[in-house]
Amino acid sequence: xxxxxxxxxxxxxxATFFFFLxxxxxxxxxxxxxxxxEVMQYMSxxxxxxxxxxMGVMMGMESNQLLQNFFLLTLILFPIIVIFSLIIxxxxxxxxxxxxxxx
Amino acid sequence: MKNLRFDFVIHWIYAIIWAxxxxxxxxxxxxxxxxxxxxxxxxxxxxxxxxxALFVLITFISIIYEVIRKIKNDDKTKPWFIxxxxxxxxxxxxxxLLLIVSGALIWICMEFNFKALALAxxxxxxxxxxxxxxxxxxxxxxxxxxxxxxxxxxNINNK
Amino acid sequence: MINKKNLNYWxxxxxxxxxxxxxxxxxxxxxxxxxxxxxxxxxxMAIGMHLENSTVYDLLQKEESINSDQxxxxxxxxxxxxxxxxxxxxxxxxxxxxxxxxxxxxGGSIILxxxxxx
Numbered sequence: 001x002x003x004x005x006x007x008x009x010x011x012x013x014x015a016t017f018f019f020f021l022x023x024x025x026x027x028x029x030x031x032x033x034x035x036x037x038e039v040m041q042y043m044s045x046x047x048x049x050x051x052x053x054x055m056g057v058m059m060g061m062e063s064n065q066l067l068q069n070f071f072l073l074t075l076i077l078f079p080i081i082v083i084f085s086l087i088i089x090x091x092x093x094x095x096x097x098x099x100x101x102x103x
Numbered sequence: 104m105k106n107l108r109f110d111f112v113i114h115w116i117y118a119i120i121w122a123x124x125x126x127x128x129x130x131x132x133x134x135x136x137x138x139x140x141x142x143x144x145x146x147x148x149x150x151x152x153x154x155x156a157l158f159v160l161i162t163f164i165s166i167i168y169e170v171i172r173k174i175k176n177d178d179k180t181k182p183w184f185i186x187x188x189x190x191x192x193x194x195x196x197x198x199x200l201l202l203i204v205s206g207a208l209i210w211i212c213m214e215f216n217f218k219a220l221a222l223a224x225x226x227x228x229x230x231x232x233x234x235x236x237x238x239x240x241x242x243x244x245x246x247x248x249x250x251x252x253x254x255x256x257x258n259i260n261n262k
Numbered sequence: 263m264i265n266k267k268n269l270n271y272w273x274x275x276x277x278x279x280x281x282x283x284x285x286x287x288x289x290x291x292x293x294x295x296x297x298x299x300x301x302x303x304x305x306x307m308a309i310g311m312h313l314e315n316s317t318v319y320d321l322l323q324k325e326e327s328i329n330s331d332q333x334x335x336x337x338x339x340x341x342x343x344x345x346x347x348x349x350x351x352x353x354x355x356x357x358x359x360x361x362x363x364x365x366x367x368x369g370g371s372i373i374l375x376x377x378x379x380x
Contacts, residue, residue, distance in 0.1 A: 008249075015242050018239060019239070019274050019277075020278065021126060023282040024139050025129055027282055027285050028129075028133075028135045034134035038134045038135070038137060041134075041142040042133070048144060048145050053145045055148045071361060074361050074362065081365045082365075086376070089377055093376055096173065099176055132304055133304055156359040159359060160359060173374070173377050188374075200368075200371055204368075207360060210357070210360065217308070225308075228305045243271050246270050246271035247268075249271070
């Protein structure tokens with residue numbers, strides 16, 4: 001699988017992409033401060049995202065009762081899950097070490 | 104395709120999702136970074152949030168897989184797996200958890216608690232720099248996979 | 263010094279570092295008019311606005327003052343409700359996935375942490 005040509009091309013693409021990202025980040029960090037047009041584009045783009053994207057939907061969360069109830073549910077479930085996972089973790093640990101001692 | 108392994112598939116799906124998350128996320132950081140996605144923040148936001156859900160889903164699947172492996176007392180190392188108990192796997196696990204938790208905080212605190220939002224944004228941003236650096240390092244450690252397989256094929260033919 | 267095994271890496275590395283340096287030089291040689299505002303990242307801006315001179319304990323307390331910003335966001339959110347329902351469904355689906363799985367992920371990582379530590 002790893003030796004197939006199309007897969008090699010895919011891996012090369014991903015590696016190049018990550019290198020591009022890294023150099024893009026370095027360029028962005030070190031380049032001279034944002035020009036006015038960049039700032040304007042940034043502001044208007046953010047406003048656009050707030051109006052017509054998921055960001056905007058999340059901004060309107062306060063008016064969504066269903067989602068709020070869902071958050072409440074996860075908040076209530078969270079400590080229960082933590083306690084359960086603590087118990088499961090220690091039980092598993094003990095069980096696995098016993099199996100190892102038997103061998 | 105028969106011997107396609109689960110950890111292998113997860114690794115590359117994770118890599119694709121990570122790449123999409125990275126380019127959309129980094130372009131959202133500030134006005135200086137916007138050129139990376141052409142200042143189309145609506146698209147960047149959409150990509151980032153949809154892929155965030157996929158990222159959480161894949162992390163969840165791999166955690167469940169790992170727990171099931173532990174229940175079966177299976178101690179074999181999975182070289183391709185994205186989470187593990189040592190080395191880069193552990194690092195990736197911690198970084199993913201931090202990114203998920205801080206991202207969830209950003210997601211929910213957008214309008215309630217601005218102080219938590221500021222803290223979560225900072226953590227999210229700096230962790231993502233560290234994570235990108237670590238990916239470059241990861242590529243360095245695993246460069247051998249980039250080698251084109253021609254030579255090996257020739258060797259097999261000679262034998 | 264360069265390992266032959268990592269030749270491909272160094273190829274990529276040098277190509278992209280050259281690309282970075284050339285681009286940076288080109289950008290610095292002809293600087294455009296600087297904008298004094300917004301030259302920080304989103305997080306440092308948020309810190310400047312909301313986190314200056316505050317401690318961790320402030321995070322745990324509920325914010326009491328409702329400033330005018332929130333009224334503005336509420337206005338925009340009303341616009342969203344009239345907007346495309348597809349985006350809204352997507353938003354709700356992604357939110358449910360993330361926040362439904364978040365406690366399970368944290369629980370699972372607690373299990374793994376307990377099992378992994380020697």
